[in-house]
Amino acid sequence: MLTLLDIRNIVLIEALAVDFAGGLSVLTGETGAGKSILLDALGLILGGRADTGLVRSGADAARVTAEFSVGPRHPARQLLAANDIDGEAGAPIIVRRQLKADGGSRAYVNDAPVSAALLREIGATLVEIHGQSDDRGLLAARGHRALLDSFAGLAAEVAAVRGAWAAWQAAAAAETEAAARLVADQRDREWLDHAVAELTALNALPGEEAELAEARAAMQKGARLTDDLSAVETLLSGRDGGTERLAQAARRLDRIGGEHPLLAEAVESLDRALIEAGEAEERLAAAVQALDADPARLEATEARLFELRAMARKHRVEADALAELAETLMARAAALVAGEGGLKALKAATATAEASYRTLATVLGAARRAAAARLDTAVAAELAPLKLDAARFRTVVAPADAGPDGAERVEFEISTNPGAPFAPLIKIASGGELSRFVLALKVALAATGSAGTIIFDEIDRGVGGAVASAIGDRLARLAEATQVLVVTHSPQVAARGAHQWRIAKAVADGVTRTAVVPLSAAERREEIARMLSGADVTDEARAQAGKLLAR
Numbered sequence: 001m002l003t004l005l006d007i008r009n010i011v012l013i014e015a016l017a018v019d020f021a022g023g024l025s026v027l028t029g030e031t032g033a034g035k036s037i038l039l040d041a042l043g044l045i046l047g048g049r050a051d052t053g054l055v056r057s058g059a060d061a062a063r064v065t066a067e068f069s070v071g072p073r074h075p076a077r078q079l080l081a082a083n084d085i086d087g088e089a090g091a092p093i094i095v096r097r098q099l100k101a102d103g104g105s106r107a108y109v110n111d112a113p114v115s116a117a118l119l120r121e122i123g124a125t126l127v128e129i130h131g132q133s134d135d136r137g138l139l140a141a142r143g144h145r146a147l148l149d150s151f152a153g154l155a156a157e158v159a160a161v162r163g164a165w166a167a168w169q170a171a172a173a174a175e176t177e178a179a180a181r182l183v184a185d186q187r188d189r190e191w192l193d194h195a196v197a198e199l200t201a202l203n204a205l206p207g208e209e210a211e212l213a214e215a216r217a218a219m220q221k222g223a224r225l226t227d228d229l230s231a232v233e234t235l236l237s238g239r240d241g242g243t244e245r246l247a248q249a250a251r252r253l254d255r256i257g258g259e260h261p262l263l264a265e266a267v268e269s270l271d272r273a274l275i276e277a278g279e280a281e282e283r284l285a286a287a288v289q290a291l292d293a294d295p296a297r298l299e300a301t302e303a304r305l306f307e308l309r310a311m312a313r314k315h316r317v318e319a320d321a322l323a324e325l326a327e328t329l330m331a332r333a334a335a336l337v338a339g340e341g342g343l344k345a346l347k348a349a350t351a352t353a354e355a356s357y358r359t360l361a362t363v364l365g366a367a368r369r370a371a372a373a374r375l376d377t378a379v380a381a382e383l384a385p386l387k388l389d390a391a392r393f394r395t396v397v398a399p400a401d402a403g404p405d406g407a408e409r410v411e412f413e414i415s416t417n418p419g420a421p422f423a424p425l426i427k428i429a430s431g432g433e434l435s436r437f438v439l440a441l442k443v444a445l446a447a448t449g450s451a452g453t454i455i456f457d458e459i460d461r462g463v464g465g466a467v468a469s470a471i472g473d474r475l476a477r478l479a480e481a482t483q484v485l486v487v488t489h490s491p492q493v494a495a496r497g498a499h500q501w502r503i504a505k506a507v508a509d510g511v512t513r514t515a516v517v518p519l520s521a522a523e524r525r526e527e528i529a530r531m532l533s534g535a536d537v538t539d540e541a542r543a544q545a546g547k548l549l550a551r
Contacts, residue, residue, distance in 0.1 A: 001483035002127065002453045003092060004067040007041045009059035012505065012514040024479035026494045027487045027516070028527055029503030034514030035487045038503070039129065039457055042066070044097045046127055047120030050105035062099045067092040068126050070452055075125040085112045093126070095119070128451045130438045130459070139425050139438070145368075145410035148395060151445050152371030157364045158405060164357035165404040171353040175346040182343055185332060195315070196329050204308055204322035212305040219298040246274055361407045368408055369397045375444060382440035385470035387463055388433070391416050393440075412441065435459040436471065443474045453483045460490035472496035491531040495548035500524050525549060 007016045012034050029035055040054055041064045055062045069092050070076055080087050087093060087110050096108040097119070107119045114122070149158055185192065253267050312319040372395035379393040392415045400409040413422040414437060425437055435456055442454065456475070460468050472493040478484055479498070488494055500519045505512060519527055525545045526537065533541035 001069055002066060002485070003069050004065070005038070005041065006063075006065040007038075008064070009056040009062040010041050010044075010054050010064065011037045011056060012512055013037055013041070014056065014513050016514075016516055018501065018516050018518075020483070020485070021499055022479075022483050023498035024476050024484045024486070024496060025499040025501070026497035027485065027501050027503055028489070028494050028531060030505075031489075033503045033505045035503050036457075037514060038516070039455070039487070042127065042129065042455070044099065044105075045095050045119075046123030046129070047107070047116050050097075050099050050116075052099065052101055052103055055099055055101040060101055062101075063096065065094065065096045067094050068452065070126070074452070076122050079118070079122050079125065080109065083114070083118060085110055085114070093122075095122070095126075124451070126451055127453045127455060129455045129457065130435050139434075141409075141411045141424065144395075144412050145405065145408070147445060148368055148371055148375065148397075148410050151375055152367060154364065154367055154371070157360070157367060161357070161360045161364050161406050162404045164353070164360045165402075168350070168353040168357045171346070171350040175343070175350045178343050178346050192329060192333055196326070196333050198311070199322060199326035199329065202307065202311055202322065202326075204311070204319065204326070206320050206323055209305065209308050209312075209319035212301055212308070216298065216301050216305060219294070219301065246270060246277060357402070361402065364406045365397070365408050368406070368410065372397050372410070378444035379440050382443050382474065385467070386436045386440055386474070387467040387470075388416075388436055388440065390418060391437070392422070393437075394422060396422075433462075435461075436463075439471065439474055439478070442478050451482075453485065454478070456484070456486040458487055458489065460488055460493050464490065465492075468492035489531065491528045491545065491548060494524075494528050494531060495545070495551065500527065502527050521549075 001022055002020050005016075005018045005020065007013045009015075027035055027038065040048075044050070044054070044064050045066045068076070072089055076093055077087060080093070094108075094110055096111075097105060098107075099105045105116075107114050107116060109119070109122060149155070249270060253263060253270060256263060308319045308322065311322055315322070315325055317325055375395050376393060383389060383391055383393065394413050396411045396413055397408050398411075400407055412425055414425055415422045416433075425434070436459060439456065439459060459475075460471050463471070468490040469492040471490070472495065475484055475486055475493065476496045486493060486497070494500060501516050502519055502523070503514065503516050505514050507513075525542060528545035528548060529537045529541035532544055
C-alpha cells in the first residue's frame with residue numbers, strides 16, 4: 001500500500017508530505033482547493049506524461065516521492081528483480097520522479113534510474129486510479145480473463161493448461177523439424193547415396209594421411225640417395241671392395257705376425273677394422289631397406305594420399321574427418337529410411353499432446369463460464385444501490401484461438417438502459433457512472449488481482465443521499481481487503497473513511513499554496529458538517545455529521 005507521498009513544487013503545492021494508512025482514506029475540500037494536484041502528482045509517480053506545466057511557478061524543478069509497503073511476492077518486486085534493481089526484503093519500494101521547468105524528467109525506483117515505460121509497468125502493479133477519464137484497470141479488456149480466473153480461483157487449472165500448451169508446442173516443433181529434415185534428406189537422396197558409397201569404398205582411417213605423407217617423403221628421399229648408396233655398397237662389399245682387401249691384408253699379415261711384436265699388434269688392429277667394416281655393411285643394408293625407393297610402391301602411396309586429399313576437399317573437411325563424415329552420412333541415410341516411421345511417431349505424439357491440451361482447456365472454459373455467471377449475479381446485486389438499476393452487466397466468455405491461457409477471450413460488457421445493446425464498459429459509460437460501475441465490479445471481485453492501492457476520483461459526482469451512502473458502504477467493504485483512497489464531495493462517503501484529510505488553499509504574502517491537513521475526530525465532524533450545510537455550519541449540520549460518523 002501507499003505509505004508516504006512527498007510533493008515538492010507541484011503547481012500550488014510548495015512542500016507537502018502525507019503519511020497514509022490502510023483501510024479507507026478520504027480527501028475532502030472545497031472545489032478548486034487542489035485535490036486534482038494530488039492525483040497529478042501520483043500520475044507522475046505512476047509514469048504519467050511529464051508536463052512542465054506542473055512545475056510550480058518560480059521553481060526550477062518539481063519532485064514527487066512515494067513509498068509503498070508490499071509483500072515479498074508482490075509483482076512489483078518481481079519486476080524490480082527482473083530489471084536488476086536492488087530492494088531489501090521487507091523494505092519499502094521508493095519511487096521518485098523529478099521534473100524540470102525547462103523540460104525533461106528523470107525517474108528512480110529505490111534510487112536506481114528507470115525508464116518511463118518501466119515506471120508505468122511498476123506503477124500499474126502498485127496503484128489503480130479510477131476517475132472521470134479512466135481507461136485502465138478494470139476497463140482494459142486484456143486483463144478481464146485474469147480477473148475472472150482469480151475470482152473463480154482457477155490458478156491450478158490455468159497452470160495445467162499452460163503446461164499442456166507448452167508440451168503441445170514442443171511436440172509440434174519436434175514434428176515440424178523432423179518433417180523439414182526429412183524433406184531435405186529426400187531432396188538430397190541421390191547425393192547422399194553417392195557420398196556414402198564413395199566414402200565407404202575409400203574407407204579412410206584417422207591418421208592415415210599423416211602416415212602416407214611420411215612414407216612418401218621417406219621414399220622420395222631414398223630415391224635421391226639410391227646411386228650414392230649403391231656406390232658405397234660397392235666400395236665396401238664388392239669383389240675388390242675395401243672389406244675384401246682388408247681381409248686379404250689381414251690373412252697375409254697373420255702368416256708373418258709372429259716375426260715381430262708390432263706385426264702382431266697390426267694383425268689385431270686389422271681384425272678390429274674387419275669387425276667394424278662388417279657392422280658398417282649391416283647398417284648400410286638396413287638403410288637401403290629403410291629408404292626403399294621402389295617406384296611402384298611410391299606410386300601406390302602417392303595415389304592413395306592424393307585420393308584422400310581430393311575427397312577431403314570435395315566434402316570440405318580435413319582428411320582425418322572423412323571417417324567421421326562417413327558415419328554421419330550413413331546415419332542420415334539410415335534415418336531417411338526410418339524417417340517416415342519416425343515422423344509418424346512424432347505426429348502421434350503431437351496429436352496426443354494437443355488432445356491433452358484440448359481436454360484441459362475445455363475444463364477450464366467450462367469453469368470460466370460458470371464463474372462468469374456467478375460474477376454477473378454478484379455485480380447485478382451491486383448495481384441498484386448505486387443508482388444503476390436500469391443497467392445490466394455481463395461477462396462474455398467467447399471462443400478464441402488456442403493459447404497458453406486457454407481458448408477463450410473474456411470481456412466485461414454493460415447495457416445502460418433496457419433494450420440497449422451490450423458494449424464494453426468504457427464505450428457507453430461516462431463520468432461518475434463509469435466510476436460506480438468500476439466500484440460495483442471491484443466489490444464483486446473483492447481482492448482478486450487488485451493493486452495494493454485503489455484511488456477513486458469523485459466517484460460520487462452527481463449523486464447524493466441513499467446512493468452516496470451505498471457508495472460509502474461499498475468503499476468501506478472494499479477497503480477491508482485493500483487500501484482505498486477516495487476524493488469526495490459527499491459527506492456520506494467521507495463519514496465512512498477510517499482516515500480523513502482536508503485539502504485547502506490559502507494565500508499568504510501574495511502567494512497561493514495548497515495544503516493537506518489530517519483531521520482529528522472533532523475536525524472531521526466539522527468538515528463533514530461543512531460538506532452538509534455549506535459555508536455556514538449549523539448545529540443541525542454538526543448533529544447530522546455526528547450521526548453519519550457514528551454509523
